[in-house]
Structures are given as structure tokens and as C-alpha cells.
Amino acid sequence: MMSKSKPDDRLIKLSLLMVALTAITVLAVITIFIFEQGLPIMLKYGLKNFLFGQDWYPSEKSFGLLPMIVGSLLVTLGALLIGVPLGLASAIFLTEFSSRRLSRFLKPVIELLAGIPSVVYGFLGLMFLVPFIRENLGGPGLSVLAASIILGIMILPTIISISIDSIRAVPDSYREGSIALGATKWQTVRMVVLPAARSGLVAGIILGMGRAIGETMAVIMVAGNAADLPASWLAPVRTLTSNIALEMAYASGEHRQALFATGVVLFVIIMILNFLANLAARKQSGR
């Protein structure tokens, strides 16, 4: 009976290897599909026209993606300007300056909020933030600013939670050494703890950045989606992701291919970010 229930170990190992290769296979298939659909049209109309063209008129075969590239980068930058100071400050406060009880209670609460779907953030932006901007700052309300704020709030839980983990990973002996030398708590944090946790913090920020640049539905709801270079923080803007989502439902032929080309550009930007995140994370573990 024993030998019957003992399947061949090598066969199991081989099947597990096949299973384990799923993720990398899916990654390869995604890459091939997006490039297969998007690259030919980019080459046909010229890479330069795609990346630096300012006019997006798919019906007239004009596929300039520059407004969307700038749009994606602008709202992501805006999201970081809001999310990073708030996130880092919260993480530093909760790890170094608050009572243990408070941080024990608040960290799970913040992580719970990370699970709120992005459409919900977009909806609340549409209901509260957009009218507020329209009435108090001018413009249509649907704007770079609105998208930046919503994305900044959306990436907060990610940045806070990863920063807390990497600050907590700094050994206590570092802090004790610094305090023993007569440094104040803040000097210790600024000169010892933060530099030691730096690569973890950077990895968290890059992860938040990836989330912001990849977000679609929340941005569509608050950004206004005009395919023009935004003239100010209060002007509407369209991102790469929204460009795909807005037009995919009815696009066909070269128009659809151009949307996949948008996907190619987005994909390349994300891969560069991933590479940087990996680099930062490796630095941390190699310390």
C-alpha cells in the first residue's frame, strides 16, 4: 500500500516545474501579444510620430501619444508629490514618535484601506474633489490636480505600510548607538534610521509610482480625458491607461492597433520602473 501511494518523485518535480513556469510564460505571452499588436503600426507611422506627435485623431490616422505620455507622467508626479510626504511622515511618526499601542492599531487600519477598490476613490473624487476644485480654484474641476490628489491618496496605504516595514527592519542597536552619542530622537531618525532604511523606502515609493501610473478607472473619472497637452494643473488631461480604456470598446483596425501601441509605451515605462524597484530592493537585502 505504501509503495502504491508513493508516486515517482521525478515526475512530480517535473510537473511542479511546469506549473512554476506559468508566471514567466504568461509574462512572455502578454509581452508578445502587446508588441505583436502594437509595434507594427508604430513602425509604419514612425516611432517619432507616436512618441512625440501631439495630435491624437485616430479617424484621420494621426496617432500622436505625447499628450498622453505627458499626462501619465504629470499625474504620477503629482501623486508622488502628495503621497510621498504624507506617507513618509505617517510612517516615521507611527514607528518612531507614537506610542506602540497607537501604531499597532493604526497600521492594520491603513492596510485595510489599501483594499478599497480604485473605482471608489475615483467616484469620491468625482463627487467631492472635482466640484471643490471647480468652485474654488477655477477650471472645469476635472483636471491634472484632481487626478494627482486622488492617485496620491490611493497610493498612501502602500507607501505607509512598506515604509513602516523597512523602518522597523532597522536594528534597534543603530538607534541606541546614536542616542548614546547624545543625538536627539529626530537627529537619530534623520541621520541614522532613514539612511539605513533608504532602499526599502525607495522601493515602496517606486511601487506606489507603478500603481499610480497603471491606474485606469479612478483617473478616467476625475481627469477630464481631453487628449491635449495640459496647459496648467487645472486643465483636463488624458493618461496612457485612460486612452486605452476610453476607446477600446469601439476601436477597430488601425485605431485598435494604435491603442495597443499605447499599451506598448505604458508597458515599457512600467518595466523600467520594475527594474528600478528590483535594483533598490536588492540593495536593501544585500546590506
Place this chain on the structure above:
Amino acid sequence: MTRKFRLRPRAEQKVVQFFLYLLTSLAILVLVFILVVILKNGLPQLSLEFLTKNPVHMGKEGGIFSTIVATIYLTFIALLVATPLGVGTAIYLTEYTFEGKITRIIRFGAECLAGIPSIIFGLFGFILFVNKLKFGWSILSGGLTLAFMVLPTIIRTSEEAIKSVPAAYRLVSYSLGSTRWQTVTRVVLPSAAPGIVTGVILSIGRSIGETAAVIFTAGSALHLPSSIFSSARTMSVHFYILAREGISMSKAYGTAAVLVISILLINIVTYYLMGKYIRQSSSE
């Protein structure tokens, strides 16, 4: 130059502490505000009828029953596919091989997959499942797309869980003459189960909240799905359409409340499990 204007360290600390306190309160307030607004506006919309009646007139009236069913179907398929793949990958990485080129490639794949935006998964699912495999806009296409989206999460959490099983367990099992597979299935996996379940539950939450990847693969048909080949609209997609097309803000709030409450409940269960798991493994 900076020397002249520098505050005394103690005063500087007071100032910094004040600002940190201020920024933290702001961050927490904003996050809590979001929760409060959704619950305050959404809870009054909830009733048995809202949960058990199908949407009428594009969702202007009626409830959200069909979208709840669609969400459950889609999530179920996603986890049915992703769990064995993810746990299998984790077992291979931790129990069946040594760190080397292959594990690096596998980990690289999972990490990159985790960073791909959902709209790209949507495009991929649209090309592969909807068009090439001819599943059409369907629960099956949507479920499979979601499966690959949550796969990296399941791999990572399962790997952590399996790694935290004490080596002594394995040694004892081997010394009793068990094969590797017996050790994995009867000793390692049962001890790692709570951690694996945590990853699966987190993935359920992510599947429920996803919109961009689902709308291009499962479509947005409002009727009650009859098979895995029918097109269906999940709660998130329904909520997005209600809000974006301005069909009914009160129904949108109601749907959002159901979404947020179910995801919060799921996350709280996860936390409870994780806490229990950590206590358990630290007491050993």
C-alpha cells in the same frame, strides 16, 4: 551658512514632531473620510431587496443581485485556477529545488507580472481569451484574466508561508521514511495552510475590486449569467458604469457600500487568520 540659522536640536525635534503629527493626522483623516462617506451614503440604500433583486432600467432601479452573482462566479474561477498554480510554484521554489538560475527566472516572472497594470491584463485577456480562444466576453475569459493577475500574490504569500514551516518538521517526516511528496502534502502544506489561505483571501479582495481588466474580458451584460460562457457585469464594473454615466448616484453609493464592506470583511478575516498564525508559530 546653515550653521547660523540652525535651531537648537531640542527645538528642532519639537517642530518636526509637530509637523509629523499634523501630516499623519491628515493622511489618516482623509482615509477615514473616504470610508465614512461611503458608509454614510451607502448604508441607507441597502436592503434585502437591493441585494436580491436584479437591476432594472440599466440599474436606475432594482437591486444588484445579478452583479453579485457575476462577481462570485468570476472570483471563484480566478481562484480555482490561480491557487493550484500559485501554491505549486511556491512548493517547487521552496521544496524541490535550490536557488539558482531557474528560481531567479521564475521569481523575476512573478515580480514583473505583479507590476503590470490591470488595463494591460485586460488587453491581454481580450486578445487571448475573447478573440483567439473564442470564449467571447464571458465569465470564463474574465476569470482566467483575473487568475493571472492575482497569481503573483498567491505565489509570494504561499512561498513565505512554506518557508516559515520549521525545518525540524521536514527532518522528522523524512526520518520516518516519507517521500518528499508525502512530506510536502502531509507535513509542510498543513502547517503552511493559514498563510496560504491568507494569500488566497487577499486575492479574492483584489478580484472583487478589479474593474479595468474585467470590463474588456467579461463584458458588461446586466442579466443573470446562465453559464461560464455568458457575458456578465461584476459589482465594480456596475458601480463604475452607474457613476460614470450618471445613471443613479444613490444606487452607486449602495453598490460601493456593498463592495467596500465585503472587501473590508475579507481583509479583517485575513488579519485575524494572520494574527492567529503568527501567534501559533511563535509559540512553537
